Amino acid sequence: MAQATFSVRMDETLKNQFDTLCQDFGMNMTTAINVFARAVVRERRIPFEIASSDSLVTRTGAMKAFQKLRMQAQANGVADLTLDEINAEIADARREGTQ
Numbered sequence: 001m002a003q004a005t006f007s008v009r010m011d012e013t014l015k016n017q018f019d020t021l022c023q024d025f026g027m028n029m030t031t032a033i034n035v036f037a038r039a040v041v042r043e044r045r046i047p048f049e050i051a052s053s054d055s056l057v058t059r060t061g062a063m064k065a066f067q068k069l070r071m072q073a074q075a076n077g078v079a080d081l082t083l084d085e086i087n088a089e090i091a092d093a094r095r096e097g098t099q
Helices: 012-024 029-043 059-075 083-098
Strands: none
Touching: 012 029
């Protein structure tokens, strides 16, 4: 297979930290970049989430958050509370917060 070369500019401190971590994994930076590139091609996506710390609320993001809360409610056995029971829980929590 033919080889190609490309160069990447990055902060020197980041480069040194990345190099040290790659060595800890028993590989060099070139191998690590190749592993990353293969994962991107194989999965046809960046294999990790890239997000802004100031991300906007989107319908998709809100639905994901709702589903996560629903799963937590099911895991905690409170998924079937009525609206009155939920409001009572909120009222109790507010009272505890003012005491």
